[in-house]
Amino acid sequence: MAVKRDYYEVLGVSRSASIDDIKKAYRKLAMQFHPDRVEESKKKEAEEKFKEISEAYAVLSDPEKKRLYDQFGHEGIDSRFTTEDIFRNANFGDIFSNGFGSIFGDLFSDLGFDIFGTGGRRPHSSARQQRGRDLALDVEISLEQAFKGIEKEVSFSCNQVCPSCKGSGAAPGSKKIICPACKGSGVIYTSAGFIRLSQTCSSCGGEGKIITHPCPECGGRGFVRKRKKLTVKIPAGIKNGSSLRLRGEGENLGSGAGDLYVRVHIKKHSLFERDGDDIFSLQKIDLYTAVLGGRVEVSTLDGKVKMSIPEGTQPGAVFRLRGKGFPSLRRGTRGDQFVKVQVEIPKNLSSREKELFQQLSEIKNNPSFRERIKRAFR
Ligand SMILES: [Zn+2]
Ligand SMILES: [Zn+2]
Known part of the structure; x- marks a missing residue:
């Protein structure tokens, strides 16, 4: 969308303009750019212009929105209100009273705005004429x-x-019958001097028919x-x-x-953590597998799979199971599963086990002559 112009500039008024000046300026521009009043080739342009001036008026005629606009500019309005919200509480009826209301109401609903609140073009119309809520x-x-x-x-x-x-x-x-009040037109005409005014028929809500x-x-x-x-x-x-x-x-x-x-x-899962299309999980392995390497069974969302643990695996090491993550909605590929290893240290050893660990420890700390030569020239 194009960058929005300053609302005051759009209406051609100064920042200190009174509400009456703002109203007058808007009414004048609205008459000029009403899409029904321009030739066919300029209709599209006029519609855009009409939307622009109407939005400027909707904001500047509402004290709260005007204050936000004066203080924060477009950001102050756009961050708080949708386009519909901007129009919803604006008082256009005031401007286009004397029968213009319906013309402008129609125009606004053609442009996709519902400025007269429920029902758009027919403020009194029955609920039957609206699309249901989401x-x-x-x-x-x-x-x-x-x-x-x-x-x-x-x-x-x-x-x-x-x-x-x-x-x-x-x-x-x-059956429904033709509304006797408006004779089916949905509109009541009254005269004030030489001006003829139209109003939505209140008996039928503008529908032209009533239920008996x-x-x-x-x-x-x-x-x-x-x-x-x-x-x-x-x-x-x-x-x-x-x-x-x-x-x-x-x-x-x-x-x-x-x-x-x-x-x-x-819901949160007890084993798996999800990040985008990838899955994270923890896997306990015993000390012997960590030291000597081996294969362990790992849970995935697809079921159990075998994973190789290399010799000398450290606690906290992370392994990747390719393609075991979530299917990607966009790409049709699958994420990966990352498995972090927890090494279980044996507890409550038997005396025989203790003895063997003792021997391992001695080999480590007092290596044999052969072992020392091997290490020195490695
Ligand atoms: Zn029914
Ligand atoms: Zn009627």
Whole structure:
């Protein structure tokens, strides 16, 4: 995205401008750049411009956001608010009252903003006209399940289209009728002097139709709260804390379903520690294997494998088992397992064992003549 221009500069006002000056400046620019008022070839440009001035106004007309902007600049706003948040609380209705509200509401919702809060273009419209909300839920799986992938069943409550009226809100067998107040247009016109003003019809919420016999199951709302069960496919190699998006599995009030986000948490494992696609584990070996070398059995997420221990292995030495880590979601390769060796020192020796260790110690400290010659010329 292009670098944002200074909001005051965008509106062409000074930093000390009053709220009235800011409003006036915005209203003037909004009229000028309203995409419906420019010729077709300049529409795209005007839309961009309209978004830019509207964002500047949304921030500078809100005392709290203005204070943050004055103090920290764009950083102060962008680090705290999403674009939607910036617009959500801005008072555009105030600016575009007298019937302009609906025009601008439509425009904003075309641009992807919902400035009039719920329902966008129709502030009084019923819930049936909104896409359902996105929902989020958490699931916990084991490290083994994250390694292999798993189909996990989840269940949750959410608003769903009423099965009885299929979301219409009208009792089965009854029909919606044309709203008598607005005669189906969804808009009420009033006159003030020679200006004709339009307003959303409050009887039908702008829909143009009303329900005479509300559906008994949902009370005319068109949706009911229901428990929903789903099987979520969790891919092998998933990272702790990542979210899976299930399109259309969120809330549904009758005109489009929201999405469901499933956040996956991976339980701590008693043997394995995961870092990215690699696995870390500890392996105890006895003193004799450390000294003389040998093969030991090591647990991996794939099961047990044999690992070679070379002669003279030191405590704390780390060995790599290639390809025994997690599958990488992106590359299709696999990470490695790193095995750190702990050497167990024998305790409670028998007298025979003590004797043998004693002999070893003597060889080390009082080497034979042959041994001394060998070491000297090594
Ligand atoms: Zn119903
Ligand atoms: Zn009406």
